[in-house]
Amino acid sequence: MPPTLEAEIAKPNLKPSSFKRQSILPGFWPSFSYTVLYLSLIVLIPLSAVFLKSATSGWAHFLQSIRSPNVMAAYRISFGASFIAGLISVIIGFLIAWVLVRYHFPGKALADALVDLPFALPTAVAGIALTSLYTENGWLGRFLVPLGIKVAFTPLGIIVALTFIGLPFVVRSVQPVLEDADLELEEAASSLGATRWQIFSRVIFPMVRPALLTGFALAFARALGEYGSVIFIAGNLPMKTEIVPLLIVTKLEQYDYSGATAIAVVMLVTSFILLLFINVLQRRSRRFTEPA
Amino acid sequence: MSIEVQHVRKVFGTHEALKDVSLRIETGELMALLGPSGSGKTTLLRIIAGLDLADSGTVRLHDEDATRSTARDRQVGFVFQHYALFRHMTVFENIAFGLRVRPKATRPSERDIHVRVLDLLKLIQLDWLAYRYPSQLSGGQRQRVALARALAVEPRVLLLDEPFGALDAKVRRELRQWLRRLHDDLHIASVFVTHDQEEALEVADRVAILSDGNIEQVGTPDEVYRHPANAFVKEFLRDVNPRRLAVG
Amino acid sequence: MTKPHLKDPPLVRWTLIGLALAALGLFIVLPLAAVFVQAFERGWQVYRDNILQPETVSAIELSLLTVAITVPLNTLFGLAAAWAITKFQFTGKNVLTTLIDIPFGVSPVISGLVFVLVFGAQGWFGPWLMEHDIPIIFAVPGIILATTFVTFPFVARELIALMESQGTDEEEAAMVLGANSWQMFFRVTLPNIKWGLLYGVVLCTARALGEFGAVSVVSGHIRGQTNTLPLHVEILYNEYNYAGAFAVASLLSVLAVITLALKKFLEWKTGQEQA
Numbered sequence: 155m156p157p158t159l160e161a162e163i164a165k166p167n168l169k170p171s172s173f174k175r176q177s178i179l180p181g182f183w184p185s186f187s188y189t190v191l192y193l194s195l196i197v198l199i200p201l202s203a204v205f206l207k208s209a210t211s212g213w214a215h216f217l218q219s220i221r222s223p224n225v226m227a228a229y230r231i232s233f234g235a236s237f238i239a240g241l242i243s244v245i246i247g248f249l250i251a252w253v254l255v256r257y258h259f260p261g262k263a264l265a266d267a268l269v270d271l272p273f274a275l276p277t278a279v280a281g282i283a284l285t286s287l288y289t290e291n292g293w294l295g296r297f298l299v300p301l302g303i304k305v306a307f308t309p310l311g312i313i314v315a316l317t318f319i320g321l322p323f324v325v326r327s328v329q330p331v332l333e334d335a336d337l338e339l340e341e342a343a344s345s346l347g348a349t350r351w352q353i354f355s356r357v358i359f360p361m362v363r364p365a366l367l368t369g370f371a372l373a374f375a376r377a378l379g380e381y382g383s384v385i386f387i388a389g390n391l392p393m394k395t396e397i398v399p400l401l402i403v404t405k406l407e408q409y410d411y412s413g414a415t416a417i418a419v420v421m422l423v424t425s426f427i428l429l430l431f432i433n434v435l436q437r438r439s440r441r442f443t444e445p446a
Numbered sequence: 447m448s449i450e451v452q453h454v455r456k457v458f459g460t461h462e463a464l465k466d467v468s469l470r471i472e473t474g475e476l477m478a479l480l481g482p483s484g485s486g487k488t489t490l491l492r493i494i495a496g497l498d499l500a501d502s503g504t505v506r507l508h509d510e511d512a513t514r515s516t517a518r519d520r521q522v523g524f525v526f527q528h529y530a531l532f533r534h535m536t537v538f539e540n541i542a543f544g545l546r547v548r549p550k551a552t553r554p555s556e557r558d559i560h561v562r563v564l565d566l567l568k569l570i571q572l573d574w575l576a577y578r579y580p581s582q583l584s585g586g587q588r589q590r591v592a593l594a595r596a597l598a599v600e601p602r603v604l605l606l607d608e609p610f611g612a613l614d615a616k617v618r619r620e621l622r623q624w625l626r627r628l629h630d631d632l633h634i635a636s637v638f639v640t641h642d643q644e645e646a647l648e649v650a651d652r653v654a655i656l657s658d659g660n661i662e663q664v665g666t667p668d669e670v671y672r673h674p675a676n677a678f679v680k681e682f683l684r685d686v687n688p689r690r691l692a693v694g
Numbered sequence: 695m696t697k698p699h700l701k702d703p704p705l706v707r708w709t710l711i712g713l714a715l716a717a718l719g720l721f722i723v724l725p726l727a728a729v730f731v732q733a734f735e736r737g738w739q740v741y742r743d744n745i746l747q748p749e750t751v752s753a754i755e756l757s758l759l760t761v762a763i764t765v766p767l768n769t770l771f772g773l774a775a776a777w778a779i780t781k782f783q784f785t786g787k788n789v790l791t792t793l794i795d796i797p798f799g800v801s802p803v804i805s806g807l808v809f810v811l812v813f814g815a816q817g818w819f820g821p822w823l824m825e826h827d828i829p830i831i832f833a834v835p836g837i838i839l840a841t842t843f844v845t846f847p848f849v850a851r852e853l854i855a856l857m858e859s860q861g862t863d864e865e866e867a868a869m870v871l872g873a874n875s876w877q878m879f880f881r882v883t884l885p886n887i888k889w890g891l892l893y894g895v896v897l898c899t900a901r902a903l904g905e906f907g908a909v910s911v912v913s914g915h916i917r918g919q920t921n922t923l924p925l926h927v928e929i930l931y932n933e934y935n936y937a938g939a940f941a942v943a944s945l946l947s948v949l950a951v952i953t954l955a956l957k958k959f960l961e962w963k964t965g966q967e968q969a
Contacts, residue, residue: 174784175458178497178516179865180875185778189790192771196843197796200808203818207811246717253714257707265715267954271722274950274957276904277802278924279943282931283725286732286940293728318721350702379801381907382924386931399803403911406807411816418804425799433792497866517870524870530863534885544871547881599871 201422208419211412219416224392225401229420232398235309236377239316243373244366246317247324254325255332269325272318277382284315285386307389312397315383320373327369331362368435375428379421447473447508447602447635449494454503456489463489465659467503474633476626478646481656482682487639488527488607490656494637495605496520508602523596523634525606529588531580537591538576541566544599566594569628586617593625597632606638610645618642622649643686647671655679726947733944736937744941752919753926753942756834760922761902764842768898769891772849777883780857781865791854797846806840806911813839832914837922840908845901852894856887893960900953904946 174182208216219225253259254266272280288295288305298305305311335358343353381399388395396404398421405414449471456464464486471477479487492498494505496517504513512520532540541563545554554562567573570590580588589609596604609625610618626649629636640646646653647667654664655678663675671688674680701707734741744750775794779787797805812818813830823830830836864886868878884891906924913920921929923946930939 174782176499177782178869179781179862182778182782185774189775189778193793196846200812203808203811250714250718253711257711259711265718267958268718268722270954274900274953276906276924276946278906278927279729279946280725282939282943283728286728287724321721375799381803399801402803402807406911414807418807421801421804429799518872526863526867528863530867532864532882547873547877
């Protein structure tokens with residue numbers, strides 16, 4: 155063999171890159187760089203402004219901002235209403251998903267399509283529509299108010315609006331799980347003597363539980379930050395029906411930037427923790443739905 | 447029009463897929479790369495094709511150094527294990543693809559393309575399916591279309607990755623005979639990967655047996671069966687029915 | 695679901711169906727109906743006048759302008775991100791995918807706040823912008839930025855899910871057959887993702903038109919100049935101009951219904967193709 159060829163053979167001719175696996179498909183570096191650049195410019199850098207601003211305002215100021223009575227009341231309202239709305243969404247959402255997957259009835263396709271309406275409808279439209287329903291002269295308000303049930307401009311109204319927002323999350327989380335549920339499992343349980351109720355509570359429900367939890371978490375996370383759907387029906391009384399997002403806006407209008415930022419930091423950290431939690435949930439539930 | 451691979455090494459992360467592999471495939475020969483899963487045979491095939499690049503070693507096609515060139519420049523035909531037919535194109539458009547993407551200078555006229563595609567369809571006996579979509583075909587039909595598509599660009603080398611892997615036993619046996627006859631007609635140097643010992647010994651001119659990133663033995667089906675080079679080969683070919691060996 | 699001995703008794707079934715439909719009706723259908731009924735309460739003439747008000751028209755124009763800029767930008771990003779993430783293996787792939795989802799988890803109000811912090815009068819670039827007389831906050835560019843942030847992940851997510859499931863085989867086959875990069879992309883990749891891409895674009899557009907919280911924070915609510923359609927709804931409502939507010943809201947609702955119909959259509963289409 156000619157010496158040059160031997161040298162050629164001995165030389166490793168590709169630096170094994172530990173970052174990216176070698177591929178003959180084109181365009182990795184252009185698309186990757188553009189992705190990272192655009193992501194940074196539009197999302198990461200602007201978001202960092204929130205944390206930087208809080209950092210420069212100082213720890214003491216931060217604590218003061220988030221501990222004031224208005225803010226604490228807003229946290230209670232937002233977290234409380236989101237939590238309750240999440241629970242209601244779970245119950246109603248499960249019911250709707252169950253019915254859509256397991257039964258046949260006229261108009262089913264339409265009902266299925268409508269589930270996504272809260273996703274698709276602009277929040278301001280939802281806000282004024284819901285409000286108009288529950289005021290004294292509203293289609294529902296005219297029955298409820300005489301009964302002493304005030305929905306509009308009360309925390310109850312906030313819960314109703316947040317339930318509207320949360321329903322699709324629960325339904326769309328639960329539907330795939332119910333659809334994939336193996337009929338054979340139910341048949342096996344039935345052949346072993348289980349009643350319908352037992353099949354439901356011991357076989358089906360445990361399968362669905364992780365999806366319900368995921369749906370709840372998604373609805374809760376969305377509800378926390380929800381603005382447009384809620385501010386019309388809430389009435390926005392400080393200490394009573396003022397949600398956290400509104401408080402942020404109010405502070406901005408008063409040019410209290412550091413105050414608004416402090417509240418925002420708490421919201422962001424909570425959201426990130428929630429999203430992490432949801433991610434973990436989804437990964438774990440995927441383990442169980444993969445074929446044995 | 448030969449293929450020569452020398453001292454090829456390929457690592458994926460921490461896994462050494464190919465350790466030090468050298469092999470020569472002669473013009474017009476039909477060679478089988480045989481081995482259990484994980485032996486590196488598909489990796490070797492892809493490196494010959496230019497779909498993956500070796501970490502070290504050389505690949506020579508037609509006596510030219512092709513080591514650094516990618517699949518697009520090597521003029522090889524490749525048939526994927528799961529066919530990789532373009533799902534949004536008809537059978538006709540799939541087969542015509544390689545001809546239609548040629549640069550203006552070397553692109554045949556639409557009429558010539560039409561003639562060539564129809565000839566290939568007749569060759570694979572599927573001219574009546576020209577305007578169907580891949581989803582409407584059976585596995586065996588899709589495989590033949592994948593082969594026709596690879597042949598349309600008149601490759602100098604034909605590479606097939608477990609061509610009959612996803613098919614049922616009867617179809618496999620029919621298609622492997624069909625492939626052998628096709629090769630005898632076309633005389634293109636061809637390499638196919640399989641884990642099926644009978645298939646390799648029945649169809650190929652020569653067999654290269656791989657295990658764990660190394661070539662254990664290369665020889666005619668007769669040679670490797672009657673004179674296994676080591677315990678692995680002997681064990682691997684133990685259950686083969688000797689009457690199934692190809693003649694020559 | 696066809697084994698008779700496993701079917702729930704009809705009473706149970708129909709009760710549950712009834713309850714579910716009642717809940718759907720109460721929570722979802724009723725609000726939608728309320729929008730249209732109240733929009734047309736005073737009759738078709740008043741409705742038309744409300745829609746054709748100059749301020750409404752300019753709100754429509756601003757909303758459309760926002761969409762015209764935001765959606766193509768985010769679509770281009772979505773294609774690039776999906777290509778890098780689904781066709782290649784690299785460390786940090788999961789991190790990148792998670793980062794792209796961030797705007798989903800951020801309250802719309804905060805989405806607007808971040809841009810006030812960066813471009814507002816007291817913000818990072820505030821003084822510089824004021825010196826050069828380039829208004830961003832309380833002007834159209836701010837609205838576009840905030841909307842881009844909020845609708846950032848839509849196209850990317852759709853495409854990533856779709857392209858991940860399609861794999862790289864067809865692209866590799868195209869390359870072996872001699873296609874160059876653009877031929878491979880336009881003849882093989884794009885046709886395979888067209889429905890998912892369309893769906894992502896539809897979602898992105900719908901959200902861009904309907905975004906309220908983020909735009910509210912950056913816009914300054916200057917009628918005729920920095921009002922998008924949802925902001926205009928709010929203004930009319932707060933002025934007790936209910937017929938006007940619901941008239942504009944009905945436009946947005948029609949859009950929402952079209953989005954739902956398109957979603958069903960695209961689901962049907964992709965279901966067909968997988969059969």
